[in-house]
Amino acid sequence: MPAAKTKSAVSLHAVVGSDSGGVSSxxxxxxxxxxxxxxxxxxTIDGVAANADEAADRIDSTIxxxxxxxxxxxxKLVWLKNATFLADDxxxxxxxxxxxxxxxxxxxxxxxxDGTVFxxxxxxxxxxxxxxxxxxxxxxxxxxxxxxxxxxxWEEAAAGLVREGARDRGLGLSGDSAELIAVxxxxxxxxxDSELDKLDLYLGSDRRAVTEADVRLxxxxxxxxxxxxxxxxxxxxxxxxxxxxxxxxxxxxxxxIGILLASVIPTVRSLLLARDLMARHRLxxxxxPFGFGKQLERLSQDAIDHLPRxxxxxxNLFALGIAAVHxxxxxxxxxxxxLHACLDANVKLVTSSLEEKVVLSELIVRIAx
Numbered sequence: 116m117p118a119a120k121t122k123s124a125v126s127l128h129a130v131v132g133s134d135s136g137g138v139s140s141x142x143x144x145x146x147x148x149x150x151x152x153x154x155x156x157x158x159t160i161d162g163v164a165a166n167a168d169e170a171a172d173r174i175d176s177t178i179x180x181x182x183x184x185x186x187x188x189x190x191k192l193v194w195l196k197n198a199t200f201l202a203d204d205x206x207x208x209x210x211x212x213x214x215x216x217x218x219x220x221x222x223x224x225x226x227x228x229d230g231t232v233f234x235x236x237x238x239x240x241x242x243x244x245x246x247x248x249x250x251x252x253x254x255x256x257x258x259x260x261x262x263x264x265x266x267x268x269w270e271e272a273a274a275g276l277v278r279e280g281a282r283d284r285g286l287g288l289s290g291d292s293a294e295l296i297a298v299x300x301x302x303x304x305x306x307x308d309s310e311l312d313k314l315d316l317y318l319g320s321d322r323r324a325v326t327e328a329d330v331r332l333x334x335x336x337x338x339x340x341x342x343x344x345x346x347x348x349x350x351x352x353x354x355x356x357x358x359x360x361x362x363x364x365x366x367x368x369x370x371x372i373g374i375l376l377a378s379v380i381p382t383v384r385s386l387l388l389a390r391d392l393m394a395r396h397r398l399x400x401x402x403x404p405f406g407f408g409k410q411l412e413r414l415s416q417d418a419i420d421h422l423p424r425x426x427x428x429x430x431n432l433f434a435l436g437i438a439a440v441h442x443x444x445x446x447x448x449x450x451x452x453x454l455h456a457c458l459d460a461n462v463k464l465v466t467s468s469l470e471e472k473v474v475l476s477e478l479i480v481r482i483a484x
Contacts, residue, residue, distance in 0.1 A: 126232040127223060127254025131201070131247070134261035135238040136305035139197065141259055142236035149232050150192045158191070162198030162237065167209035170200035174215035178222050181233060190230040198237035207241060216246045223253055262302030264339045266425065270294060270433045273302030280311045287324040291403055294433075295330045298347070301339030310334045338367060342374065346382035350441040354483045361475055371471035372464045379475070380457050383482065385438035387450040388422060392435075393442060400443060404436030411435070453482045 128149065130142040150157045158180045164170035173195070180193045200206045227233065233254075240247055250256050262273045274297040281288050300306040313333055314325050336344060341360050348357035364374055389407070392398055396414060401407040411419060411432065422430045445453075460478040463469055 126227065127235075127250070128232070129235040129237070129250045129254060129256045130259065131235070131237045131240040131250075131256065132259035132261070133239045134259045134304050136303075136308070137259035137261070138236055138238040140308075141257060142194075142196070142234065145257075146192065146194055146234055149234060156189065156191050157194065159194045159196050162195050162200070164198075164200050164206065167200070167206050167211040170206055170209075170212045171215040173198070173200070174212070174219050177233075178219055181222060181227055181231060184228060190232070191228075192232045192234060194234040194236070196236055198235065201237045201240040201244075201246065203241040203243075207244075220246060220249050223249075261304065264302055269302055270297055270343070273297035273300070273307070274433075276302070276304055276307050277311070280307055281325065284311055284315045285323060286311065286315060286318070289324045290327050292325045292327050292330050294404060295327055296325075296334060298343040299330065299334045299336045299340040301337035303337065306337065336363075338364075338369075342369070342378050345374070346378045347437060349379065349382050349479060349483045350386060350438060350444075352441070352444050352483045354480065357479050357483050358476060361472070361479060365472055365475075371475050372461070374475060375457065375460060375464065375478075379460075379478065379482070380454075381434065382438070383450060383453045383457055384423075385434050386442050386445055387447070387454065389435050389438035390442040390445065390447060390450060392418075393439060394447075398439070401436060401439050404433055404440060407436035407439040408432035456481050 128145060130138050130145060132138050146157070160173055160177050160180060162173055164173055177193060177195045184191075200212050206212060223233070235250070262269050262276070274293045277293045277296045278288065281293070296307065296310060300310060310333070314329060317329065317333055318325070341363055345357060345360040345364065348354075348360060361374070365371065392411070392414075393400070396418060398407070398410045401410070408430075411430065419430060422435070425431050456478055460474050463474050464471060467474075
């Protein structure tokens with residue numbers, strides 16, 4: 116029996132974003148907080164739909180649940196869980212789904228029965244749509260997006276996830292272990308949580324500080340992490356590690372020109388920039404990558420205008436910080452020669468029939484050897 120609507124504000128919570136693991140975890144936590152208790156007081160609608168008709172059926176089921184009194188009266192939680200039809204894809208763009216969402220919005224705008232709470236979790240979601248904007252107007256929306264490894268500076272965001280997860284588990288992170296976990300997992304939240312659980316179990320109750328050695332022993336390196344770690348190995352002049360990573364990337368189908376442009380050249384450029392800044396402004400070698408950023412903040416704008424920028428206009432401090440840690444291992448002449456060697460390798464990769472592995476291996480030996 117449909118319940119009479121009240122004029123009270125809609126009690127609506129939404130957890131959405133591109134990070135499916137983070138969205139699911141946060142939504143479960145929120146559902147536990149919002150649930151009034153009792154099997155009959157929480158109604159969960161599975162939001163996973165294979166096509167537009169299934170999606171519309173899930174939405175209509177949600178509307179029906181929202182407008183029905185709880186079995187024993189009192190409070191009620193309706194959870195549309197893991198909705199898969201709110202993305203910018205054929206299902207999400209279909210008229211069937213859009214019409215159903217309009218019915219849901221109309222229901223929410225008119226008001227729900229007193230004591231009824233609506234929770235939506237969805238990954239991904241098209242933030243350009245009116246439905247998403249309406250959610251923000253009607254209730255509390257939490258956005259949990261995955262780390263975009265295609266954007267400069269993603270390592271900082273991923274390291275933040277690592278530190279947050281370590282705090283939740285009572286783990287300490289020594290040295291560069293947070294950054295190392297971040298790059299070795301490629302910033303994937305599920306993988307970060309899994310590796311932290313593994314480290315937590317490995318350390319036990321006697322030792323709670325995670326070292327870099329612990330990370331290298333237990334955490335497997337992801338594909339994205341391998342690209343980043345190759346740059347670190349070159350900067351550290353760890354030739355053996357760099358060549359191992361190169362072999363791994365080529366074995367898994369990465370093109371040599373992509374490795375050159377995504378890892379080798381940015382590493383050499385950052386090393387040259389960091390060394391120049393340290394010499395020109397008498398900056399000290401940082402103990403960790405983030406320490407260099409604090410030194411750069413004290414410089415004038417003119418002193419850093421030439422530095423590469425992220426899409427938001429800020430300097431990629433993490434990449435420069437890693438370079439600053441290792442910059443003293445290279446002379447300025449070596450780094451200029453390394454840039455010329457990168458150009459030469461680029462030309463060989465796109466114009467000659469030389470084996471890609473040979474070209475990149477020779478380049479890495481020339482830089483890091």
